[in-house]
Amino acid sequence: MILTVTMNPSVDISYPIENFQLDGVNRCKEVSKTAGGKGLNVSRVISLMQENVLATGIVGGFLGKFIQKELDSSQISHYFYEITEESRNCIAILHNGMQTEVLESGPTITKSQAEEFHAHFKSLLSDIQIVTISGSLPKGVDHFYYNRLLDACAERNIQVLLDSSGDYLEEAMKNSNKPYLIKPNLEELRQLVKKENAELNQSDLIEILETTLLKDIPIIVVSMGKHGAFVRWKEEYYQVQIPEIPVVNPVGSGDATIAGLAVGLKNHLSPFEILKTAMTTGMLNTMEEKTGYIDKTRFVEYFDKVIVKKINNKRAGL
Numbered sequence: 001m002i003l004t005v006t007m008n009p010s011v012d013i014s015y016p017i018e019n020f021q022l023d024g025v026n027r028c029k030e031v032s033k034t035a036g037g038k039g040l041n042v043s044r045v046i047s048l049m050q051e052n053v054l055a056t057g058i059v060g061g062f063l064g065k066f067i068q069k070e071l072d073s074s075q076i077s078h079y080f081y082e083i084t085e086e087s088r089n090c091i092a093i094l095h096n097g098m099q100t101e102v103l104e105s106g107p108t109i110t111k112s113q114a115e116e117f118h119a120h121f122k123s124l125l126s127d128i129q130i131v132t133i134s135g136s137l138p139k140g141v142d143h144f145y146y147n148r149l150l151d152a153c154a155e156r157n158i159q160v161l162l163d164s165s166g167d168y169l170e171e172a173m174k175n176s177n178k179p180y181l182i183k184p185n186l187e188e189l190r191q192l193v194k195k196e197n198a199e200l201n202q203s204d205l206i207e208i209l210e211t212t213l214l215k216d217i218p219i220i221v222v223s224m225g226k227h228g229a230f231v232r233w234k235e236e237y238y239q240v241q242i243p244e245i246p247v248v249n250p251v252g253s254g255d256a257t258i259a260g261l262a263v264g265l266k267n268h269l270s271p272f273e274i275l276k277t278a279m280t281t282g283m284l285n286t287m288e289e290k291t292g293y294i295d296k297t298r299f300v301e302y303f304d305k306v307i308v309k310k311i312n313n314k315r316a317g318l
Contacts, residue, residue, distance in 0.1 A: 001052040001053065001054055001127055001128055001129065002046055002051060002052065002053045002054070002128070002129065002130045002131075002132065002262050002263070002266055003053075003054050003055075003056060003124055003125070003128045003130070003131045003132070004039045004040070004042045004043045004046070004053060004054070004055050004056070004131075004132045004134070005039050005056055005057055005121070005131065005132065005133045005134065005149065006037035006038065006039030006040050006043075006055065006056075006057035006134060006135060007039075007057050007058055007135065007136070007137050007138055007141070007145075008037065008057070008058070008088065008106045008135065008136060008137065008138040009035065009036065009037035009039070009040055009057050009058075009059055009064075009067050009080075009087055009088075010035075010036040010037055010063075010067075010087060010088045010089060010090040010103075010104070010106070011033055011034070011035065011036060011063050011066055011067060011087065011088070011089050011090070012032075012033070012034050012035070012036030012090050012092070012291070013031065013032070013033050013089055013090070013091045013092070014031070014032040014033075014091075014092045014094060015028045015031060015091065015092070015093045015094065016028065016030055016094040016095075017093060017094065017095045018095070018096075019095070019096070020093060020095030020096065020100070026093075033066075034070060034290075034291075035066070035067040035068075035070035035071055036090055036291075037057070037134070037135060038134035038135035038163065038252075038254075038255050039055065039057060039132065039133070039134040039135060039255075040055060040067075040071070040292065041134075041252045041255035041256065041259075041285075041291055041292035042132050042134055042163075042255045042256075042258050042259045042262070042292075043055040043071070043076050043078075043259075043292075044074065044076065044259075044292035044293060045255065045256045045259035045260070045281055045285065045292060045293070045294055046259045046262060046263060047074065047075070047076050048293065048294055048296060049259065049260075049263050049281070049294075049296075051263050051266065052077075053076065053077065054077045054078065054079060054124065054128075055071060055076055055077065055078040055079075055080075056078065056079055056080055056081070056120070056121065056124060057080055057081070058080065058081050058082075058083060058107075058109065058113070058117055058138065059080045059081075059082055059083070059087050060082060060083035060084055060085045060086055060087050060107055061083075061084065061085060061086035061087060062086065063086050063087040063088070063089065064080070064082060064083075064086070064087040067080075067087060068080065079120075079124060081113075081116060081117040081120040081121075083107060083109070083113055085107035085108070086107060087106060087107065088103075088104035088105065088106035088107070089104050090102075090103045090104065091103075105138075105139055106138050106139065107138060107139070108138070108139040108140040109138045109139065109140040109141050110140060111140075113140075114140070114141050114142075114145065118148055118149075118152070121149055121152060122152045125152065125153065125156050125158060126156075128156075128158055129158065129159070129266050130158070130159050130160075130161065130262045130265055130266050131149075131153050131158055131159070131160045131161070132160075132161045132162075132163065132258055132259075132262050133146055133149060133160060133161070133162050133163070133164065133179075134163045134164065134255060134258065135163070135164060136164065136166075136168060137168060143167040143168055143171055144171040144175075146162065146164065146168055146171070146172055147171060147172060147175040147177070150162075150172060150175055150177045150178065150179060151175070151176075151177050153177070154177035159180035159181070159265060160179045160180055160181075161179065161180065161181045161182075161183070161258055161261060161262055161265075162179035162181070162182050163182070163183050163254065163255070163258050165184065165188040165191070165192075166188075166191065169182065169184065169188070169192060170192060173192070173213050173214065173217070174213075178216055178217055179217065180217075180218050180219060180265075181217070181218065181219040181220070181221065181261060181265075182217055182219075182220055182221070183220075183221045183222075183223060183254065183257065183258060183261070184220075184222060184223070185222070185223040185224070185225070185254070186200065186222065186223075186224060189205075189208065189222055192213070193208050193211065193213065193214075195208075202230065202239070202311075205222060205230050206232075206237060209222075209232045210232075218233075218234050219231070219232070219233050219234070220232045221257075221261065221275075221278070223254060223257070226242070226244070227241075227242075228240040228241045228242045228279065228306075229275070229279065231271075231275060233271045236271070236310060236311075237310070237311040238271065238272075238275060238308055238309065238310055238311065239308075239309045239311060240275050240276075240279055240306065240307070240308050240309075241306070241307040241308075241309070242279050242283055242305070242306055242307075243283075243302070243305040243306075245283050245286060245287055245302075246287060247286050247287070248286065248287050248288060248289055249285075249286065249288060249289055249290070249291060250286050251291045252285050252291035252292050253282045253283070253285045253286040254282065255285070255291075255292065256281040256282045256284065256285035256286075256292070256294060257278045257279065257281060257282035258278075259278075259281055260274075260277040260278030260279070260280065260281035260282065261274060261277075261278040263277065264277045264278060271308075272308045272310075275306075275308045276303055276306045276308055277303070279306045280299060280302045280303045280306055281294055281299075283302055283306075284298055284299065284302060
């Protein structure tokens with residue numbers, strides 16, 4: 001089974017308003033409310049791929065109950081650590097071809113609650129093969145808290161896919177027990193290695209991925225948007241190319257990619273198959289209006305369009 005971790009889930013509210021008026025009254029005829037958070041997007045796609053998944057994290061109050069009911073309606077198993085404080089809302093106003101977001105910060109987690117979630121997390125690991133950890137941490141939790149989850153997984157030899165950024169990712173890179181896979185985009189990678197605004201070609205990427213900070217991470221998938229991905233898979237390098245696609249909603253495509261990576265690793269597929277699966281799920285999510293969904297009937301069609309090239313001599317021709 002795959003365990004997904006979302007430490008600060010939300011109720012995602014979407015307001016489509018044709019002519020949004022600042023400092024005025026805006027009426028909305030249709031409202032969409034869903035269980036949100038990067039890890040829950042991962043959970044949905046894993047479930048759509050017909051794999052067993054269990055979602056966990058911290059939820060609270062009326063909004064926390066709503067999140068759990070939404071997952072129940074999608075038949076996604078979950079076992080959250082519950083608190084009394086309210087979970088958060090994340091509001092997106094869709095207007096004039098643009099999206100304006102209002103993101104609540106969510107509850108502040110106490111030290112005792114953080115300790116109790118750690119124990120809760122460890123109690124879930126007995127039948128888990130893969131753990132995905134996505135997004136940021138809630139207020140009140142130390143920015144190196146993910147390291148404690150990595151340590152707990154290391155005790156059971158469970159592979160962890162960490163999809164985060166900033167201090168959370170940097171602290172994980174310094175931990176003795178590192179994630180098995182990370183998936184930074186180019187901006188996040190530049191931030192991690194303190195090379196903001198630098199232009200990076202393949203030779204630069206290889207040099208970065210072999211630095212002391214990153215060399216002990218078995219798999220690093222550098223997301224490059226419409227240009228696919230550049231991947232270090234243990235001692236080998238791959239360039240992944242994707243076809244041109246109609247972009248409907250790019251939000252959550254990275255989460256869908258993590259879902260594909262988790263499913264591929266769980267089923268012990270080859271690097272070629274795993275990367276093609278992951279990029280296909282990411283593309284299919286981009287082509288959907290809803291975040292965290294894929295059209296399974298299109299999977300084979302787009303799977304065949306993803307090209308994975310192994311760089312036989314990683315220093316040659318770059």
